[in-house]
Amino acid sequence: MNAPISQGELSLEPHFIDPPAAQRLYQTLLDELCWQQPQIRMFGRQVSIPRLQCFQGDPGIHYRYSGLALQTEPWHPLINNLRRRIEALSQQSFNTVLINYYRNGQDSMGWHSDDEPELGKNPVIASLSLGQSRRFLLRHRYDNSIARQEHLLNSGSLLIMSGQLQHYWHHSVPKTSRPLEGRINLTFRHTLNPDIQME
Numbered sequence: 054m055n056a057p058i059s060q061g062e063l064s065l066e067p068h069f070i071d072p073p074a075a076q077r078l079y080q081t082l083l084d085e086l087c088w089q090q091p092q093i094r095m096f097g098r099q100v101s102i103p104r105l106q107c108f109q110g111d112p113g114i115h116y117r118y119s120g121l122a123l124q125t126e127p128w129h130p131l132i133n134n135l136r137r138r139i140e141a142l143s144q145q146s147f148n149t150v151l152i153n154y155y156r157n158g159q160d161s162m163g164w165h166s167d168d169e170p171e172l173g174k175n176p177v178i179a180s181l182s183l184g185q186s187r188r189f190l191l192r193h194r195y196d197n198s199i200a201r202q203e204h205l206l207n208s209g210s211l212l213i214m215s216g217q218l219q220h221y222w223h224h225s226v227p228k229t230s231r232p233l234e235g236r237i238n239l240t241f242r243h244t245l246n247p248d249i250q251m252e
Protein backbone atom coordinates (compact mmCIF):
# COMPACT_ATOMS: atom_id res chain seq x y z
CA MET A 54 0.00 0.00 0.00
CA ASN A 55 1.54 3.32 -1.04
CA ALA A 56 1.36 6.14 1.46
CA PRO A 57 1.24 9.37 -0.59
CA ILE A 58 4.23 11.62 0.07
CA SER A 59 5.80 14.33 -2.04
CA GLN A 60 9.44 13.92 -3.13
CA GLY A 61 10.09 10.33 -2.31
CA GLU A 62 8.20 7.11 -1.97
CA LEU A 63 6.80 5.34 1.04
CA SER A 64 4.89 2.11 1.15
CA LEU A 65 3.46 0.37 4.18
CA GLU A 66 2.40 -3.27 4.31
CA PRO A 67 0.68 -3.44 7.73
CA HIS A 68 0.50 -7.26 7.91
CA PHE A 69 3.72 -8.52 6.36
CA ILE A 70 3.99 -11.01 9.27
CA ASP A 71 0.94 -12.09 11.24
CA PRO A 72 0.87 -10.91 14.88
CA PRO A 73 1.58 -14.25 16.66
CA ALA A 74 4.52 -15.03 14.37
CA ALA A 75 5.82 -11.47 14.76
CA GLN A 76 5.68 -11.83 18.55
CA ARG A 77 7.58 -15.15 18.47
CA LEU A 78 10.19 -13.64 16.19
CA TYR A 79 10.52 -10.65 18.53
CA GLN A 80 11.21 -12.94 21.50
CA THR A 81 13.69 -15.12 19.63
CA LEU A 82 15.68 -12.16 18.31
CA LEU A 83 15.63 -10.50 21.70
CA ASP A 84 17.18 -13.65 23.22
CA GLU A 85 19.61 -14.57 20.46
CA LEU A 86 21.11 -11.36 19.07
CA CYS A 87 24.24 -9.82 20.45
CA TRP A 88 22.95 -6.40 21.49
CA GLN A 89 25.29 -3.48 21.92
CA GLN A 90 24.92 0.11 23.03
CA PRO A 91 27.62 2.02 21.18
CA GLN A 92 28.65 5.54 22.00
CA ILE A 93 28.53 8.32 19.44
CA ARG A 94 29.96 11.83 19.42
CA MET A 95 27.32 14.48 19.85
CA PHE A 96 28.12 18.16 20.36
CA GLY A 97 31.68 17.17 21.16
CA ARG A 98 30.74 14.63 23.84
CA GLN A 99 30.61 10.84 23.84
CA VAL A 100 27.06 9.69 24.56
CA SER A 101 25.45 6.24 24.54
CA ILE A 102 22.78 5.84 21.89
CA PRO A 103 19.27 5.65 23.44
CA ARG A 104 18.57 2.06 22.30
CA LEU A 105 20.50 -1.17 21.68
CA GLN A 106 21.79 -2.15 18.28
CA CYS A 107 23.21 -4.93 16.18
CA PHE A 108 24.47 -4.89 12.58
CA GLN A 109 24.47 -7.95 10.32
CA GLY A 110 25.31 -8.48 6.69
CA ASP A 111 27.36 -10.14 4.02
CA PRO A 112 31.06 -10.51 4.93
CA GLY A 113 33.49 -7.65 4.44
CA ILE A 114 31.12 -4.72 4.70
CA HIS A 115 32.09 -1.67 6.72
CA TYR A 116 29.39 0.86 7.29
CA ARG A 117 29.75 4.27 8.87
CA TYR A 118 26.87 5.60 10.83
CA SER A 119 26.96 8.68 13.07
CA GLY A 120 30.73 8.38 13.24
CA LEU A 121 30.60 4.68 14.14
CA ALA A 122 32.37 2.15 11.98
CA LEU A 123 30.10 -0.85 12.12
CA GLN A 124 31.43 -4.30 11.32
CA THR A 125 28.95 -6.84 10.15
CA GLU A 126 28.07 -9.93 12.09
CA PRO A 127 26.89 -12.94 10.06
CA TRP A 128 23.20 -13.21 9.24
CA HIS A 129 20.98 -14.81 11.86
CA PRO A 130 19.17 -17.56 9.89
CA LEU A 131 15.70 -16.16 10.66
CA ILE A 132 16.79 -12.68 9.57
CA ASN A 133 18.30 -14.10 6.41
CA ASN A 134 14.91 -15.73 5.65
CA LEU A 135 13.20 -12.40 6.16
CA ARG A 136 15.72 -10.77 3.85
CA ARG A 137 14.86 -13.26 1.11
CA ARG A 138 11.12 -12.73 1.55
CA ILE A 139 11.48 -8.95 1.48
CA GLU A 140 13.74 -9.18 -1.58
CA ALA A 141 11.10 -11.23 -3.40
CA LEU A 142 8.37 -8.75 -2.49
CA SER A 143 10.32 -5.59 -3.29
CA GLN A 144 12.46 -6.86 -6.19
CA GLN A 145 15.49 -5.28 -4.49
CA SER A 146 18.55 -6.92 -3.02
CA PHE A 147 19.80 -6.18 0.47
CA ASN A 148 23.25 -7.00 1.86
CA THR A 149 23.06 -5.50 5.35
CA VAL A 150 20.58 -5.00 8.15
CA LEU A 151 20.73 -2.53 11.03
CA ILE A 152 18.69 -3.81 13.95
CA ASN A 153 17.49 -1.53 16.73
CA TYR A 154 16.01 -2.62 20.03
CA TYR A 155 13.92 0.02 21.82
CA ARG A 156 13.68 -1.33 25.37
CA ASN A 157 10.84 0.97 26.45
CA GLY A 158 9.28 4.37 25.69
CA GLN A 159 12.47 6.15 26.74
CA ASP A 160 14.45 4.54 23.93
CA SER A 161 14.21 6.43 20.67
CA MET A 162 15.76 7.39 17.34
CA GLY A 163 16.39 11.09 16.71
CA TRP A 164 15.67 12.97 13.49
CA HIS A 165 17.90 11.81 10.65
CA SER A 166 17.87 10.60 7.10
CA ASP A 167 19.63 7.50 5.85
CA ASP A 168 21.72 9.34 3.30
CA GLU A 169 25.23 8.00 3.91
CA PRO A 170 27.12 7.89 0.60
CA GLU A 171 27.63 4.12 0.80
CA LEU A 172 23.86 3.64 0.56
CA GLY A 173 23.89 5.11 -2.96
CA LYS A 174 21.84 7.90 -4.50
CA ASN A 175 18.24 6.83 -3.89
CA PRO A 176 18.44 4.00 -1.39
CA VAL A 177 15.64 1.51 -0.87
CA ILE A 178 15.33 0.81 2.86
CA ALA A 179 12.94 -1.86 4.10
CA SER A 180 11.95 -1.49 7.74
CA LEU A 181 10.32 -4.38 9.59
CA SER A 182 8.82 -3.79 13.05
CA LEU A 183 8.28 -6.40 15.79
CA GLY A 184 6.78 -6.01 19.25
CA GLN A 185 5.44 -2.77 20.71
CA SER A 186 3.85 -0.33 18.21
CA ARG A 187 5.76 2.93 17.96
CA ARG A 188 5.12 6.25 16.22
CA PHE A 189 7.25 6.90 13.15
CA LEU A 190 7.42 10.58 12.16
CA LEU A 191 8.51 12.21 8.93
CA ARG A 192 9.26 15.91 8.45
CA HIS A 193 10.36 17.66 5.28
CA ARG A 194 13.99 18.79 5.46
CA TYR A 195 13.62 22.12 3.64
CA ASP A 196 9.97 23.19 3.46
CA ASN A 197 8.13 23.43 6.76
CA SER A 198 4.88 24.33 4.97
CA ILE A 199 4.67 20.67 3.94
CA ALA A 200 2.73 18.74 6.58
CA ARG A 201 4.56 16.22 8.75
CA GLN A 202 3.50 12.61 8.51
CA GLU A 203 2.97 10.11 11.24
CA HIS A 204 2.59 6.34 10.87
CA LEU A 205 2.02 3.87 13.66
CA LEU A 206 4.37 0.97 13.02
CA ASN A 207 2.66 -2.12 14.40
CA SER A 208 4.23 -5.50 15.02
CA GLY A 209 4.69 -7.36 11.73
CA SER A 210 4.46 -4.27 9.52
CA LEU A 211 6.88 -3.57 6.68
CA LEU A 212 7.62 0.02 5.66
CA ILE A 213 9.62 0.65 2.50
CA MET A 214 11.30 4.02 1.94
CA SER A 215 12.60 4.69 -1.56
CA GLY A 216 13.05 7.20 -4.37
CA GLN A 217 14.24 10.60 -3.19
CA LEU A 218 12.77 10.22 0.28
CA GLN A 219 16.11 10.38 2.14
CA HIS A 220 17.08 13.59 0.30
CA TYR A 221 13.94 15.47 1.23
CA TRP A 222 12.72 14.01 4.52
CA HIS A 223 14.00 13.31 8.00
CA HIS A 224 12.43 10.56 10.09
CA SER A 225 12.40 9.69 13.79
CA VAL A 226 10.94 7.41 16.45
CA PRO A 227 10.18 9.77 19.35
CA LYS A 228 10.43 9.05 23.06
CA THR A 229 7.28 8.87 25.11
CA SER A 230 6.66 8.96 28.84
CA ARG A 231 3.96 6.28 28.46
CA PRO A 232 5.09 2.90 29.77
CA LEU A 233 5.80 0.81 26.67
CA GLU A 234 7.05 -2.70 26.03
CA GLY A 235 10.06 -3.40 23.86
CA ARG A 236 10.24 -3.14 20.08
CA ILE A 237 12.74 -4.47 17.55
CA ASN A 238 13.08 -2.77 14.18
CA LEU A 239 15.16 -4.17 11.32
CA THR A 240 16.19 -1.88 8.45
CA PHE A 241 17.41 -3.86 5.46
CA ARG A 242 19.77 -1.87 3.25
CA HIS A 243 21.94 -2.25 0.21
CA THR A 244 25.45 -0.99 0.94
CA LEU A 245 27.62 -0.17 -2.06
CA ASN A 246 31.31 -0.99 -2.57
CA PRO A 247 31.42 -3.50 0.24
CA ASP A 248 35.19 -3.83 -0.01
CA ILE A 249 35.95 -0.15 0.14
CA GLN A 250 35.98 1.40 3.56
CA MET A 251 34.37 4.82 3.25
CA GLU A 252 36.09 7.75 4.98
Ligand SMILES: O=C(O)CCC(=O)C(=O)O
Pocket residue numbers: 151153162167180189206224226238240
Ligand atom coordinates in the same frame (compact mmCIF):
# COMPACT_ATOMS: atom_id res chain seq x y z
O1 LIG B 1 12.91 2.11 14.30
C1 LIG B 1 12.49 2.60 13.26
O2 LIG B 1 11.33 2.47 12.87
C2 LIG B 1 13.39 3.48 12.42
C3 LIG B 1 14.81 3.00 12.34
C4 LIG B 1 15.64 3.88 11.48
O3 LIG B 1 15.25 4.94 11.08
C5 LIG B 1 16.98 3.44 11.08
O4 LIG B 1 17.43 2.35 11.47
O5 LIG B 1 17.65 4.19 10.35
Ligand SMILES: [Fe+2]
Pocket residue numbers: 165166167224
Ligand atom coordinates in the same frame (compact mmCIF):
# COMPACT_ATOMS: atom_id res chain seq x y z
FE1 LIG C 1 16.51 5.71 9.49
